[in-house]
Amino acid sequence: MIVDLQVTADHLAANVRNQLRTRPVCLTQEQKLGQDTVLLDHVEITDRTTLRATPRTVTVVGQGNVPVDLAGSAVEVTQEVVLHLVTVNGLLAAGTSPAAQMTSLPVDVRFTLALTVVGGTPRLQVTYVPPIDVGGLAQLIPGVGQQVDAALTTLSGTMPLDVRGLDRLLLRSLPPVNAGLALDAGERLVTVRLEALTSPRTVTLWQELYAGAAPDRLDGHGWAAFIDETLLALTTLELANAAKPTVGTFGAPVASWSPSGRGIRVSRSGTVKDVGPFDEDADVTVTMTLEFSVVSPDVLRLRLDLDVATDLGGLSGLMGDILGLEPDLDAVLPTVNGWTKVAATTYERTIYPGLSSPLLGHLVVDDLVPDRHGLHLTGHVAPLRPLTPAGLTVEPARFTWQLTGSCSRGIGIRNVGTVTLTGTGSAPLHLCEARVLFDPAKQFPLTVVRDEDGTATAVRIEVGELTEEYLSAPAYPCVVLIKTNGGARAVPLGIPAQASEEELRALTRARWAAVGSCYQLVDMLTDPVFWIPDPPDRTSLHRWDVVMAGLSYGEEVVMIDSDGQRVATGVAGATGTVHLSAVVTPGPEGRDVVLSRSRAEAPATGAQPLVVDVRQTLLEGVASVPADEGLLALRPGRHLGAPVMILVGPTESTLLGLHDPARPEPLATLPTGPRLVAFADGTHPTAALRSYLDLPNGLAASWNRRRGEVTLFAPTATATGPDRVTVLADPRG
Numbered sequence: 001m002i003v004d005l006q007v008t009a010d011h012l013a014a015n016v017r018n019q020l021r022t023r024p025v026c027l028t029q030e031q032k033l034g035q036d037t038v039l040l041d042h043v044e045i046t047d048r049t050t051l052r053a054t055p056r057t058v059t060v061v062g063q064g065n066v067p068v069d070l071a072g073s074a075v076e077v078t079q080e081v082v083l084h085l086v087t088v089n090g091l092l093a094a095g096t097s098p099a100a101q102m103t104s105l106p107v108d109v110r111f112t113l114a115l116t117v118v119g120g121t122p123r124l125q126v127t128y129v130p131p132i133d134v135g136g137l138a139q140l141i142p143g144v145g146q147q148v149d150a151a152l153t154t155l156s157g158t159m160p161l162d163v164r165g166l167d168r169l170l171l172r173s174l175p176p177v178n179a180g181l182a183l184d185a186g187e188r189l190v191t192v193r194l195e196a197l198t199s200p201r202t203v204t205l206w207q208e209l210y211a212g213a214a215p216d217r218l219d220g221h222g223w224a225a226f227i228d229e230t231l232l233a234l235t236t237l238e239l240a241n242a243a244k245p246t247v248g249t250f251g252a253p254v255a256s257w258s259p260s261g262r263g264i265r266v267s268r269s270g271t272v273k274d275v276g277p278f279d280e281d282a283d284v285t286v287t288m289t290l291e292f293s294v295v296s297p298d299v300l301r302l303r304l305d306l307d308v309a310t311d312l313g314g315l316s317g318l319m320g321d322i323l324g325l326e327p328d329l330d331a332v333l334p335t336v337n338g339w340t341k342v343a344a345t346t347y348e349r350t351i352y353p354g355l356s357s358p359l360l361g362h363l364v365v366d367d368l369v370p371d372r373h374g375l376h377l378t379g380h381v382a383p384l385r386p387l388t389p390a391g392l393t394v395e396p397a398r399f400t401w402q403l404t405g406s407c408s409r410g411i412g413i414r415n416v417g418t419v420t421l422t423g424t425g426s427a428p429l430h431l432c433e434a435r436v437l438f439d440p441a442k443q444f445p446l447t448v449v450r451d452e453d454g455t456a457t458a459v460r461i462e463v464g465e466l467t468e469e470y471l472s473a474p475a476y477p478c479v480v481l482i483k484t485n486g487g488a489r490a491v492p493l494g495i496p497a498q499a500s501e502e503e504l505r506a507l508t509r510a511r512w513a514a515v516g517s518c519y520q521l522v523d524m525l526t527d528p529v530f531w532i533p534d535p536p537d538r539t540s541l542h543r544w545d546v547v548m549a550g551l552s553y554g555e556e557v558v559m560i561d562s563d564g565q566r567v568a569t570g571v572a573g574a575t576g577t578v579h580l581s582a583v584v585t586p587g588p589e590g591r592d593v594v595l596s597r598s599r600a601e602a603p604a605t606g607a608q609p610l611v612v613d614v615r616q617t618l619l620e621g622v623a624s625v626p627a628d629e630g631l632l633a634l635r636p637g638r639h640l641g642a643p644v645m646i647l648v649g650p651t652e653s654t655l656l657g658l659h660d661p662a663r664p665e666p667l668a669t670l671p672t673g674p675r676l677v678a679f680a681d682g683t684h685p686t687a688a689l690r691s692y693l694d695l696p697n698g699l700a701a702s703w704n705r706r707r708g709e710v711t712l713f714a715p716t717a718t719a720t721g722p723d724r725v726t727v728l729a730d731p732r733g
Helices: 009-021 088-094 144-153 164-170 202-210 229-242 316-323 468-472 501-517
Strands: 002-008 030-033 036-061 067-087 103-118 121-129 157-160 178-183 189-195 223-228 254-257 263-272 282-296 299-310 340-343 346-351 355-357 361-368 374-381 391-406 410-424 431-436 446-450 456-463 478-484 487-494 522-524 541-549 556-561 566-571 578-584 593-598 611-626 633-639 642-648 652-657 665-671 692-694 700-704 709-721 724-727
Touching: 002 009, 009 036, 009 067, 009 189, 036 088, 036 103, 036 178, 036 202, 036 478, 067 088, 067 178, 067 202, 088 478, 088 487, 121 144, 164 223, 164 229, 164 355, 178 202, 189 202, 223 229, 223 361, 229 254, 229 263, 229 282, 229 374, 282 361, 299 361, 391 456, 391 478, 391 487, 391 501, 410 478, 410 487, 410 501, 431 446, 431 456, 456 478, 541 556, 541 593, 541 700, 556 578, 566 578, 578 593, 642 709
Parallel strands: none
Antiparallel strands: 002 189, 002 223, 030 036, 036 067, 036 487, 067 103, 103 121, 103 178, 121 157, 157 665, 178 189, 223 374, 254 263, 263 282, 282 299, 299 346, 340 346, 355 361, 361 374, 391 410, 410 456, 431 478, 446 456, 478 487, 522 593, 541 578, 541 611, 556 566, 556 593, 611 709, 633 642, 642 652, 652 665, 692 700, 700 709, 709 724
């Protein structure tokens, strides 16, 4: 009982190539070359991708759940990449612009693709195949081959193959027991096969697949799907049993593929006693036909017809009443809902398959091909989103004296230089390494500034007092060497100058004022703010957005939750306005948060009145996903421009797509390491696990260690005033 999905080898190659371009590769090794140094600028993924079958022993579950080893195959992907090399002197000459390439070396890298079943879920295994042949580059940069192998090995991993679209076609979920993919003999087609229930032909079918003998089902289209008639018969037999006759004696239903080649027919024969004019018995056959049709791209319609035939003339019209053949399928079989009754014994249902996965792309159903053995669908593949390689733009800010730090970390006076990093292109930018190119006096400590997603946004140098070693030697400038997957740069920040006495006096006064503001008495707002969209519920989460206007410049406003913890802090700028936002657990009697403000002096006469505008959003749990007890962090991120949630574990991390909040979609499982970059935007794990995580699109997430799951919360109601509550659409449908 198999399901086949088939695409062209060229389409699979393009999808694999697109995925590789989203996953940054870092090679940081350098090599002296005379008076210069050679290093990698970036890795280019070219359009030359080839697929071939490579031998592999596979294990399939045969009839009776007996495992059988077969001579199978995996799909080997050979991808051409170009290593673009530059020199340090070339980077120095180019400044903030891309440097001229010293040389470019094309090399081939190899991966294998295999499909297996893990815990009832089909998973794609992507495995890098070392070693890489770097040719003459090994002489120029010793050990570079091993470093390339180590970098590319991080691209290995597994990801689930989304089969929910198939479940919608089958009207039920059937976890596969076998899964695999293989090329045909001409290496032109790729077949992804799933088997839900074994049969006497199981081993033979898999042997034929791995021998390259899978039939070509494309029929000139971009993709095709074939669902064995036996799988569809299971659903139809369930429906037939739900709508079985209520009188008479009938045998078991018998299923067969419809002569139209578009569906399943189930017949049940029996006898109804004493219904003829002379109390004769009637031979009766009840037939149920389930047929598929395509009404528009990616929209299928199922039509279910019930029919009664009898050998007693004139009774056919009465048999439906006699046999009770007008059941409410929604009530009788609640696991198969969504049917619409369109006639006395006719039902219809609309299906939106939505077949999509990172491996195959979005497969749009266009047509149904009549077939004698099962459901045969064809269609086109939605065009791949154009993906441009990551690029790098740098913007230096030379050294200036300024205040640094915060109340919690201490406020100091430093000479600060920064390099702002901006990614160009649709592939995410990832910082591989940043260091000061030449600093024998250790004068220039470097830190990397990252956003909430862990993506590097700037490199910062903070210099305090210039050391004796630096002052006694000829002054040298600070040059920051930056290596990213979008290119390398050597960015000059200049020579830090000593602060003048006037600068120091002004900065010292500003520092004492800043330090003093950290210890001002806190005034609680006299008017309490209460939660209003719903009664307090400890199983939900509450999002608070507060805007305060009429504050003095530099005033600090703090939001404190019911446990006394600071959850948000803001400082008023020149406009006297602060915006605070936080997700909290519902507090007692609707009292979730307290707002406080600190000020250095009493409000001046004629000061603007304080205005507080509050927006409250109720977040309710719409989905839960298992989470290992060793979970390190929940992090937001982006994958191909779409928001994702990342479950960072000690060894593996999972990316969950958030397109449908009620059904978070696992996109990939990747090794956790110093650079968790794969399909996310350079997200780095952290040891601190936040109780509640803000996510894009108004979503939030929390981790329940006791239950071992992460719950996803979505907004269901908002309030902008004591009497203005808006109920939102339930994302669970």
